[in-house]
Amino acid sequence: MIAKIIYGQTCTGTLNYVFGKEGMQILGYGNTFSQSISPKFFASVLYFQGQRNATKNRYAHISLNLPHGEHLDDRTFYKISEEYMENMGFGNQPYVVVRHNDTKHEHVHIVTTTVKEDGKVLGIYNSHKRSIAIRQHLEKKYGLTPAPTKKQKSQLPIYRLPEKQFGMEAEKGTKYYLQDVLNSINQKYKVRSFDELARLVKRYHIEIRTTKNKTGRIGVAYGLNNQKGYKTRFINGSEVHRGLSGPKLQKVFDVHSKSKLLPIYRQRLLKQIETTYNLFKTIRPHDLEAVLKEYQDIDIKLDIKEDIIEGYTIYDKSRYVFKARELGKNIRMQNRLEIFGNGDAFTEIDTESKQFKLEVQKTIKEALTTSYLKSPKQNGLLSEHIMKSKLEDVVPAILASEKYSFLERYVPRNQKSEFRKVMENEFPMVRKKIYELENKKEKALLDDKFKLIGNILEKRIFNVGTEQGSIRLLFQALGVKYHDNQLSFTQSDKHIVPVKLGNLTFPKEMEKYVSSGFVRQNHLMLEMLTEQSSVNSPKLTAAAMFLPMIFPQLYDRMDADYKKQYESVALGSYIKNAERMHEPFEKSAKDYIALFNAKGFYFVKGEKGIEVKSIYTDNKSSCTLPKRTSQYLGSIPDLATTLQGQQPVINDLIEKGRNKLENLWAGHLMEKGLYDNFAYMLTIENVRPNLHWEVVRHHMDNGLRKCMNHMIQQKASVQQNRLLKKGVYAINSLLGGSGNKTEEMYNGFKDELTNYSKFKKSKGITF
Structure with a gap:
């Protein structure tokens, strides 16, 4: 629907x-x-x-x-x-x-x-x-058929065309059809002229006429002609819709045409297309759409008239539409006959070109990094992994690469062996270059961590010291270790910073394993608290909320004032992520509140607007919602009653002992679709997720039920089976008895922390 x-x-x-x-x-x-x-x-x-x-x-x-x-x-x-x-x-x-x-x-x-x-x-x-x-x-x-949830990339849906009718009734139907198409076109694209608009609506059988009076005022009229006997009279734009009149559209076109970003978009596209031409020896004209889409993620459509390709139109991600001739003469197909002039010749990469070697180098670089990030045991630093790697070690990562698949598809058949030779020849050079780059980054990062530790100690964010070795908790939470008066990364002694602290003892309890994703989030958070971070620093994610769960010994020693500041920032980071997760379930402002209540968050009226608090943080800690969100919640007619109605839900969670971050984390794993990891927490650790029943039901139908049933079938132990079935019953009780690829690889939610086979060995964190 x-x-x-x-x-x-x-x-x-x-x-x-x-x-x-x-x-x-x-x-x-x-x-x-x-x-x-x-x-x-x-x-x-x-x-x-x-x-x-x-x-x-x-x-x-x-x-x-x-x-x-x-x-x-x-x-x-x-x-x-x-x-x-x-x-x-x-x-x-x-x-x-x-x-x-x-x-x-x-x-x-x-x-x-x-x-x-x-x-x-x-x-x-x-x-x-x-x-x-x-x-x-x-x-x-x-039981209705679901409507598409994703926007189409380059094509608009074909709207219903009015049936062949006569009289005023047909005109009304025509107006609404014109509104549908024209409004959608103007929302999808940044149109710059009436001629461009006419080209974009032509496939919808809409014709456009423009007029200009003595004062220069532009008028516009629209008509339908489906070439099948149904042709309407032209209707003035203002009659179709007040926003579709000539003067109003011209103002919009002028704004789009005068954008300061327009030359930048043109230059970017020109460079991308020229780079594509430099990679290929020949391109079959009809293959250009697929080549540009796969190689540069550029959407184009060939301009064909009477079986003759006259050029192509580019539908850019900036929402601008360009003709190829607008970007430059050198990219017009008619001016590049050495590439397009062979008619139906196969599309082939030029293996002798400089661009081909650059693409091979990019493929190797990506494989070296990917093989490290996906390695089950990340022993040592990335630079160490790179220097130890041989070509055969990264071949699986290369073969799985989209870049390699693209190159391999268009390399001439008689040059496949040459392709492998180029890969072999380029590998040592790329490895050395990437090693030097990563080595430099790692040195700078260790220096940054050393300076950050100094600022943390100076500002006394944590009550740690050298007497009982509690400073080691801070080191560990930042991914570094101390030994023999030297600071180095936890997993490597390659880089060191001299630090004379003497012989430090170890605290009685130390986390056995620390997730690299959470170490990074902790680093960013502490930079923010010490005011070292800038506007351009990487943003905190929802993971920031769970830092006290990952580093309990350290965050228990956090200064009260800094803890309040941390909790406010962490709340804000989590709320932004949760809002995106709630979109499919949020039917009203009351639903907004109910979905957060089920997670252990509640809203109160503050001096600066509506504030959000949680059962996982101190009662004094809060985060003020953005003005628009406050207005959204303020639109509830009986807001005061609704806010009072939060208390039973919140009290129930507290009374049942579900005011621990582990409960929120379990729900977060479910929302992320990490059902195996969630099932482990639910059954082995007996942790219940804090989620709204409607969300739980969605995930049960979306694969969680199947995952848990599969685990039950796989487990041989009667005791483990009993625990798994107990977890299924727990889920049913929650239902009331009714039953960016690189970012993903470096994500705290997909690293070893959520791999229960490894996590089981860790005794320092309690779920």
Whole structure:
């Protein structure tokens, strides 16, 4: 099902269209004194209520559209419409649900107002996001076909074309078709002229005419011509929609054309395309689309007229659309006949080119790094791994590389052996170059850690010292160790910094294993607390919230003031991540609160707005929500009652002993889709996830149930089987008895911490 919402300043035209369609059916009215009122009376009610406020978004026109071939009876469709309106916050507003039968797919129109009886305006924050969550909820509840959740990269959906009709009725259908297509085009692309707009809408059978009067004012009109006997008269742009008139579109085009970033985008594309040409000896013209997409991630479409390729159009990720000739003469296919002039010759890479050698070097570099990051035992530093590696050691990583697959596909068949020789010849040079670079980075990083430790001790962020060796806790949490008056990385003695601290003792309890991902997060956090980080520093992730769980001995010694500062920052980092995780389930502002409550977070009114607190941190620690989020929550009519209603949920978690970071971590693993790791915590460690039941149900249906059943079948031990089944029962109780690739490789949630076969050996961390 697809849901669309359009806000407007008037409702007369919309109601005339909705009620005036031939064969329309009024399925029902919402919040009117009777279901027997006339359309004219309802229009008067809606108009007068909407006029009680001067907002531009007084009225809302919503359409719920089923896929072709899917059917709902009138009663069910009205019930779905009611639930949609209730969840969107329009449940107490007057509205009408009208069914139209003029298209191949079934759909209803809902017209309402955002103005309440007292003249105040409903909060329509996050309408699009909430609509998606509500739609997904209704699809699942009523067994409807899910709508696509991902935007198409270069193609817009083909909108329904009005049937061949005559009279005013056909004109109304045409206007809405034009609105759909033109608005979508202008949202997807940064159009710069009417000529460009005409090219983009041509495939939708839309024709554009422009006029200019004596004062230079530009007018525009639109018409349909599907070449199958259906041709409409041209309709002025202002009649189609106020935002589609000539003057208003020209202002938008001027802004896009004068952007200071436009030359930068052109230069980037020119360089990327020239680099592609430099790599190839010949390119079959029809292969250019696939080559540029795979090699440079550039979307293009060949301009073909009467079977002749005249050039190509580039649909850039910046949303600008360029003709190849705009970027430069040298990239036009007609001017590069040495590459494109051989007609249907095979697309082949030039193995003698400089660019080919550069690509081979990139492939080797990527393989050296990947083989280290994916190694089950990262013994030593990356530089040490690189120098020890031989070509045969990284061949598996090379073969798995997308870069290698691309090169191998287009290398001429009779030169495959040459390809391998180039790889062998380039490997020693690349290895040496990468080694020197990483070696330099590692030295600088160790120096940074040494300086950071000095600042931490100077500011007394942690109560650690040399007397009982507790300073070693700080060293370990930053991925370094101390021995013989020297500071070095935990996993290597290659780089050292002289530090004269004498013979330090070891604390009674030390974490046996420390995750590299969390060490990095800890480093970033401590840089922030010592004010060493800058605006350009890497951002903290949700992992920052779990640092006290990973380094309990150290964070127990944290200064109270710094702890409050840390908890506020960690809360903010986690909330940002959680908001993204909640999107598929957040149907309203109340859902926003409920989803966080289930995780152990609650909201209070503060001096600067609404603040969020957690059961895992000190009661004094909080993080103020962004202004827009506060306004979003403030749109709840009974916000005070809703905030009071949080207490039972929060108290229940505390009473059940689920106010530990381990409970939040278990839920986080589930949300990340790391079901094996979550199942271990649930069964072996008996840790319950703090998650909303709806989220738990989603993950059970999404693979968690299958994962746990598979683990039960694989386990031979009766005791382990019993524990696994106990975990399944625990999940059912939660349901109320009803049952960037590089970043991923260097991610605290996918490193050894969540690999229970290794984690089991660690006695210092309790889950």
